[in-house]
Amino acid sequence: MAAPCAGTLRVKFLLDNWYWIVTALVSGGALAWPQLGRGGANAVSPQEAVQLMNREKAVVIDVCDTAEFAAGHVVGSRNIPLATLDGAKGLPSNKTLPVVLVCARGSRAQRAAGVLKKLGHERVHVLAGGMAAWREASLPVEKSA
Template structure:
């Protein structure tokens, strides 16, 4: 007890730094349920995750993640390109991550079990130096 009293500033510093670490882990960028680009790649490679780009066709043509299926957000609910196996992980991308978050909610309502938007979207994908291609290239 004497140690705690004599070193109250060290205890306070430890509590503050621990609180800051907890805060950052609870409020991850990209919203609830968003995953990092590294987690996305692992899901695609290890669990046969399906990469879906929910951008409009023009945005997709200008540049998209290699191997991504383009299913624009507006056509998502009636798309025939969605996998029939609703247990497969669906990894969602858009330019910034905002549309992917909305798409995740829509797909969850359709019964898909693992719908995971990528935090930061295509910008984060590029920053991670992951492969990008253009339509027709």
């Protein structure tokens, strides 16, 4: 009698153990979901951003364009539009200082996080939900002239 081929054994294993495979995939997805919903591993809530600002002197950088920044931004934040971020002078020279990136909803801030990490900044965070989440949390917003 001939031995079964390796491909047949793999298929048989998958069919015999499908419920374990599904359980592993569902468990992994359940563990990853909170991070994906927050905007990634480096995302922080508005409350966590405030703690970073108060306890660790985090620098808040708003990567919105100038008009959006003028319409309302986190009190004390610096405006460095995403397009000008690479090589901007307003970035902290101490690359170990925490940086919180903000935009309207969080997507531009995620892209900006990649830029700052490439520039060597070690502690880059993104405000999950952006200014919309900041306002929803009833945190202070200032407008520029």
